Amino acid sequence: MSDDAARNGPRVHLASLGCAKNLIDSERILARFAAAGAIVGAPPEEAEIIIVNTCGFIEPAKRESIDTILDYARYKEEGNCQRLIVMGCLAQRYSEELRQGLPEVDGVFGLNQDEEILAACGFTRTCDSGRFLLTPSHTAYLRISDGCDNRCTYCTIPLIRGSYHGRPAGEIISEAEELVERGVREINVIAQDTTVYGAEAPGGMRIHDLLARLAKIPDLHWLRLLYTHPAHFPDGMIDAYAQIPKLCPYVDLPLQHLNDDILRRMARGVTRDESLRLIERLRARVPGIAIRTTFIAGFPGETDEQFNELLQYVRQLEFDHLGVFPYSQEEDTPAALMPGQVPEEVKEERVAELMLAQQEIVFARNASLVGSRMEVVIDAPGDKDGVWLARSRTQAPDVDSITFVEGKGLSVGEFIEVEVTGADGYDLIARPV
Ligand code: SF4
Incomplete structure (x- = not known):
């Protein structure tokens, strides 16, 4: 580890692929790292530890996992990465193949091996530390x-x-x-x-x-x-x-x-x-x-x-x-x-x-739906000033269309009543009532 990392704890970057179930596994291991003194959420080029939480559900998901691992492997040359760790569903299913096929990877761990992963990164005697939420805080x-x-x-x-x-x-x-x-x-x-x-x-x-x-x-x-x-x-x-x-x-x-x-x-x-x-x-x-x-x-x-x-x-x-x-x-x-x-x-x-x-x-x-009213939650600011990314009760996070809310003075996490004014493809456009 670098001097900086030794003083402040190593920086960790985690890429979470696949579904919300994998996301929770990512949140759990990040919380453990944070409790053990690591700095989680670092950009990949700065991180000493990079973890890829893989998905092995179907062929395109497997390909995406492998591509992501290979992509992050370059930070061993270009960045600070000293440990590239692969965990999650693909690792559970193909641990041997990954170990043999990807020599740039320092550790391959299946499901429920958080303790082993932390030990491989130099942290011993860690314990369950809840979740480090990767979703918006609301x-x-x-x-x-x-x-x-x-x-x-x-x-x-x-x-x-x-x-x-x-x-x-x-x-x-x-x-x-x-x-x-x-x-x-x-x-x-x-x-x-x-x-x-x-x-x-x-x-x-x-x-x-x-x-x-x-x-x-x-x-x-x-x-x-x-x-x-x-x-x-x-x-x-x-x-x-x-x-x-x-x-x-x-x-x-x-x-x-x-x-x-x-x-x-x-x-x-x-x-x-x-x-x-x-x-x-x-x-x-x-x-x-x-x-x-x-x-x-x-x-x-x-x-x-x-x-x-x-x-x-x-x-x-x-x-x-x-x-x-x-x-x-x-x-x-x-x-x-x-x-x-x-x-x-x-x-x-x-x-x-x-x-x-x-x-x-x-x-x-x-x-x-134009002209109808509904409740939405503001998830994030949009790319343009005065436009917010929101969801109604009938839009689940990550998988469904969203609602763009055009309005001033709104804040993330706020639940507000809006009127639908139009649509943009699959998404809705609305303004606060
Ligand atoms: S076997 Fe697979 S598709 Fe069938 S219910 Fe279980 S998780 Fe879903």
Whole structure:
């Protein structure tokens, strides 16, 4: 370490890739580094320790992780970097390959190895030190479980993160209270599958009970549930949307497909009609509820007809937010061995067709929203003076469109009422009322 680093503690730069679950892992390890005396949040060219928290979910995510590692490796020559550490999902899945293929990396660590990572950077006897929030200070993610028992045939998550294990409710509630005490006003509840929470312990707190309890935290303003699963979406959860005012009318409901043969081969545990009925019930019980979903295009054996069925439903169901992924053939998953693998260019065409259909829906909806009022939270100042980046109750952080608010004297973290004045592509434009 340099003299400066020895005096002040080494500087740490961390690049967090992938999803919000990875982000929490990044926040946890940064808090440990900070508690041990390191200076976290340094720019990469100044940092003595650079950590890349990788994602190994699908092919493009793996590529991005590798590119990021290689990109940061240059700071060993050009900057101060003395330790380049790789952690996270990709490291968990391909530790040996990474060790052998990337000699510039000083340490490869899988999940839950924070202590080992700190030891490799010269810090011994460190302990759990909470979270160093990487989100704007008014918003945070809250993880209620890890792992997944669903075994969808295309998914690598159970291979990476293991079987489902829920956190005790008391621990989750304490963490939420702590976050709110620190100034967090919006909590986004996450897991690999949030709706299964509590189902394994009959008589215990189910997901909707947990949300009702979290909503009681006095200064919490918005509560949002992400990563639900259509196969075990409890009725109580639909009631919760109708009954808990702080719970944002927003459901993140990954459907993955709407053809029964494909759903069966994906092992999703749900049929098309069951998914459609769930959407109908949610919309009937919670008027204005926003539905976000994701689909996989080009699953093995997907015929033109099956794809068109999905496309028709996308047009008909008018989701508020939609993500589409081309199917990614992941080794060690059952779907990777299924016959009828779809050529890449066909997958890409199908993704584009679905996104085009969705674009028309969103543009028409955005136009219809002009003149309406809604509550937003200001997330950050925009590039232009007097323009702010904000989100409504139906826009989740990081994954959805946003609302640009044009106004003077606003501040980050403020919740305000706005009127929609226009749209800019997928995003809305609004002004304070
Ligand atoms: S429910 Fe989600 S995380 Fe679990 S196996 Fe299926 S796709 Fe993967």
